[in-house]
Amino acid sequence: MVHVLSSRTLLRPTDPDRSRAFYGEKLGLTVYREFGTGPERGVVYFLGGGFLEVAGRSEVPPSPALKLWLQVPDVAAAHRELADAGVGIVRPPVKEPWGLVEMWIEDPDGTEIVLVEVPADHPLR
Numbered sequence: 001m002v003h004v005l006s007s008r009t010l011l012r013p014t015d016p017d018r019s020r021a022f023y024g025e026k027l028g029l030t031v032y033r034e035f036g037t038g039p040e041r042g043v044v045y046f047l048g049g050g051f052l053e054v055a056g057r058s059e060v061p062p063s064p065a066l067k068l069w070l071q072v073p074d075v076a077a078a079h080r081e082l083a084d085a086g087v088g089i090v091r092p093p094v095k096e097p098w099g100l101v102e103m104w105i106e107d108p109d110g111t112e113i114v115l116v117e118v119p120a121d122h123p124l125r
Contacts, residue, residue, distance in 0.1 A: 008051035012058035075117040
């Protein structure tokens with residue numbers, strides 16, 4: 001059995017500067033650590049109980065099968081803040097049949113990101 005101590009999602013963007021601006025400035029993720037130098041240097045952001053590492057460069061966008069799921073305390077507030085920051089909203093907040101409130105955005109390479117609010121009366125609380 002593997003004993004996992006920490007985890008992170010590794011993202012190799014097609015334009016590292018653009019992706020760092022998106023995750024660091026537009027989404028406002030807090031930097032955990034930075035490493036390397038130059039345009040393809042790495043930045044690791046806090047994602048609640050996990051991390052997102054944006055480093056290196058890829059000639060092709062990430063697979064459309066990759067999705068990021070980020071729980072936030074207030075999806076409506078996140079919607080306003082992200083729209084004001086110029087983030088493209090793929091789908092505005094909707095209360096799903098399973099009780100979560102979800103909103104969809106995408107990063108500059110088209111990676112879909114779902115922002116989720118767990119209502120106070122939901123079983124996940």
